[in-house]
Amino acid sequence: MAWLTAHLKTLFASKRPKNPPKRKPPTREEKGKFRATDDDDNTTTTTTTSPSYNNQSSPKRSNSNRSSNTNSSDLTDSDLLPILHYEELHLVPQILTEFPAFYLVGHPLPPPPLSQAKQILTSTDSVKQSLIHPRKSTVRGYNHAKPSGREWWDYSPENGGTMLTLDDEEFRHSTREYFEKSIQLLQKICGEFNNNTFTESGDKRVVVPEEVMSDIGFSTMRYLRYSPTILERPNAPKMEPPVASSSSSSHSGSSSKSQQKEDGYSLPRMEAHTDHGILTLMTATEPSGLYVWDRNGKIFSAPPIENTVMVIAGDLMTHFTAMEGKNVINDGKEAIAEGTVLPTVHAVVLPKGGAERYSVAVFLRPRRDMVVSKHRVTKEDGEVVEENMTFGKWAEEKGRVRGRRCWMIGQERLSGGQDI
Structure with a gap:
């Protein structure tokens, strides 16, 4: 570190007396x-x-x-990241324009199901194989990415959460309860954007579509495990923790190709990326290894803090909070104002020799057919028309970006710094 x-030290260097008075x-x-x-x-x-x-x-x-x-x-x-109380959710719209994430304390959620994450992700290989989606979905059931040392399982809320899950009543109950209450919390946060955002005429502005607050859409909950034992290649290159970009405006540029090695050890990690949903709620075990970037390229360490959950913004919050009358896909940076929430660039890099890391992430997403924006399309005859951009289409197009690069504004494809 x-x-x-x-x-x-460079951020908070200050001259202090040699023997300053002690304060509580x-x-x-x-x-x-x-x-x-x-x-x-x-x-x-x-x-x-x-x-x-x-x-x-x-x-x-x-x-x-x-x-x-x-x-x-x-x-x-x-x-460095703010900690808000549940009673102060009205501050969230302002906070997410100034910070890439925040901790929430005093929330009504049950204890995080980290033991359930460990239970399912340390099951036998035969059990894991039985939890793979029949059409190989990466957002339902069990999946792994061995080269990066991680594996995950996504909850399927369809059919009451009884699909692609363990045959364990306590596991199912704890998982379903945490998912449903987390979604309700994230929907409540979305409601604060509508309650505290106003048009130029002073009227309340509907920022997040009302259907997001009444429908779980294509939301899910993910249990994640990062561990050296998952790594497929014993001599994989060692990756360093992220380094802040020298640019103050973005993380653009090619990712580092020089990968350092140390004793042939590879760190479990996930490269810098943004989530393509609306909001994500996170909690994890130590060691942390989680880093987030703000809109100026500054990196924040984001360790787990007891009795809190962390909330970050996804790509769709940029679409929803863009300037009135402008479109992020068509207008790019011109659609970004001070009140626009940019998606949180984040990455996970486990420290060398650290213990396994388990985490729980709840993703608030709309229905796949919900129109989230418009985009201009030029037909063969040269006519320019506007077509609907649904959430499903947005996610599909972003999925084509090699290495899950960050799309921070419209079609910009950014790496968030290094490939990690």
Whole structure:
């Protein structure tokens, strides 16, 4: 983590006395709240209170007037991402335009089914083979990617979650309960975009289609396992943790072709990518290995924090939050405004010698036939017409991008930095 430590020192270097007075260290929630309500403007301090933060004042939109119990030198890599309480979901639309992800505490979800993830992903090979989708779907049932050291199983909500699953009542109950309550939570977050986004005339703007809040669509839940034992090639090249791009506007450019080796050891990893749905809810075991990028190319470490879940944005949030009257596919960056949520670029790289990592990810997706945007098509006679872009078509076209490159804006194909 030397690269991350050096990066953080440059971000938060400050002159301090040799023997500074000792202060009571702020809690993670206080520091996360500080990050959530702080930005680069030297504007008037606004005080907010919340039961989850022990009614302590937190400065909003101010760098010059920091909380007496929190300052930049107290922040660590995990504190760079904001931590919000469930009662403050109305802040999410603003937070996701400023940060690539946030932690949520005080949520109504049951304990994460990480033991269930381990149960199904350490089953015998014969059991895993029986859970493979008959048409080889990669988003239903069991799949693996041995060269990257990971395997996963996707819950199938159809037929009450009884397909392609273990014959274990407790497993099925815990899995179904967590999936359904997570989807309800993500739908509630989508509702906050509609409640807190306004048109130029001051009317509420329907950002996320209402059907997303009333239908689970093609949503799913994924159990993931990252482990060196899954790796197919014992002498695969070692991949380094991600390095921030020197560009402040994107992660564009070719990915690194030089792959370093160390003792012939390969790290379980997943290359930088974005999810093509609406929102994703995550939780995981240690070691973390999860990294997220913001819209300026800054990298954040995103370790699991007890009693929280992490929420990130998918590609469709960019379509939904684009400027009124503009289209991301047709207009590209011209459709992006300050209030536009860009999809979260994220990657997983396990540290060398670390334990296996299990994670749970819940993906909120619309129905495959739901129209998410329009795109211009030029016919053979030169006529330009607009055709519907459905979610299914969007996912299919993105799937053709080799290596799951990030599509951050329209048709741009970006790698998110290195191939990892």
